[in-house]
Amino acid sequence: MPYREKVAWLSLVGMAVCYGPYFAVTHQSPLLDHPLPNFGLMSLFAAAAVGNAVWALLGRLLVQMKTPRDERGAADERDQAVDRRASTVAYYVLIGLALYVGCVLPFTTTGWHIVNSMVASVVIAETVRYAMIVLGYRRGLR
Amino acid sequence: MTGGRIENQIRTLRFLQGEMSQEELGRAIGVTRQTIAAIEAGKYSPSLEAAFRIAGVFGKPLDEVFQWKTGEKGTAPGTRG
Numbered sequence: 001m002p003y004r005e006k007v008a009w010l011s012l013v014g015m016a017v018c019y020g021p022y023f024a025v026t027h028q029s030p031l032l033d034h035p036l037p038n039f040g041l042m043s044l045f046a047a048a049a050v051g052n053a054v055w056a057l058l059g060r061l062l063v064q065m066k067t068p069r070d071e072r073g074a075a076d077e078r079d080q081a082v083d084r085r086a087s088t089v090a091y092y093v094l095i096g097l098a099l100y101v102g103c104v105l106p107f108t109t110t111g112w113h114i115v116n117s118m119v120a121s122v123v124i125a126e127t128v129r130y131a132m133i134v135l136g137y138r139r140g141l142r
Numbered sequence: 143m144t145g146g147r148i149e150n151q152i153r154t155l156r157f158l159q160g161e162m163s164q165e166e167l168g169r170a171i172g173v174t175r176q177t178i179a180a181i182e183a184g185k186y187s188p189s190l191e192a193a194f195r196i197a198g199v200f201g202k203p204l205d206e207v208f209q210w211k212t213g214e215k216g217t218a219p220g221t222r223g
Contacts, residue, residue, distance in 0.1 A: 002176040070165075076173040078186050140185025142147065 001137075003063065003072040004079050008133035010059040014052050015127045022048035023120055032112040041112060045119065081141050086132035090125045097121035146212040148187050152178070155200045155207065171195040 022044055026032060031041045064072060075083070101117045156162045164178040171192055180186035181196075188196065197207045 002174065070169075071174055071176070073174075076177050077189050077192060078173065078177040078180060081186075140180060140183070142184070142187050 002079070003067045004075065004082070005134060005137040006063045006067065007060065008130045008137075010063060011056060012127065012130040012134060014055040014059065015123060015130065018048045018052035018055060019123045023116075023123075026116055032116060034112070038112060041116070078141070082133055082136035085136055085141065086129045089132050090129035093128045094121060094125035097124060146210050147184065149184065149209045149211050150181065151207055151209075152182050152196065155202065159200060167196070167199060170199045 026041060026044060029041075031038065031044070034040065098118070098121055101114060101121055105114045105117055152167070156164070156167060163175075164182070165175040168175045168178045172195070173188075173192065177186065177188075181188050193204060193208055197204045200207060
């Protein structure tokens with residue numbers, strides 16, 4: 001398995017493990033109705049973000065130790081093509097979600113619901129990017 | 143022009159080069175072993191530059207290493223009357 005595919009798998013699992021519980025807990029939570037400063041919600045988000053950072057750091061160290069040095073050098077043209085396609089798809093996902101959050105949610109909800117939805121949009125777009133990277137390596141690019 | 147795919151003879155040419163490894167070929171043209179494996183398996187179409195480099199390693203013209211295959215038997219887009 002290519003080094004960058006391993007990293008994408010790692011990131012994909014990290015997103016699910018760290019941000020999944022965060023959104024499961026905060027979705028429809030009374031925390032979203034608290035005024036500023038909403039330390040309860042912010043603490044949960046900080047825990048998810050720090051958890052994801054630690055996961056990524058430790059995971060990369062492990063993947064690097066198990067991957068030969070010459071296979072984790074600079075990205076070659078296939079790595080770049082896979083990343084380009086994944087980023088393009090994720091970009092359109094992010095644009096779609098951002099338009100929804102910015103143009104629809106202000107008329108249907110308020111405050112932290114909108115903030116949390118924007119955070120979710122970024123997380124979803126990143127998750128789609130990692131998933132597309134994995135798919136790019138698995139199914140190939142022609 | 144649509145509906146075709148690129149086929150290649152890299153596996154055969156590696157064999158004829160004294161069983162050159164994917165890693166050696168990858169190193170010679172500046173890509174990873176996995177990328178050579180993906181090219182051989184038809185899961186990735188290399189850039190024109192990489193294709194020329196691969197052909198150069200084997201000392202062959204490009205069309206002896208890569209062929210464009212359409213659905214029609216024995217035809218390539220550039221060869222139709």
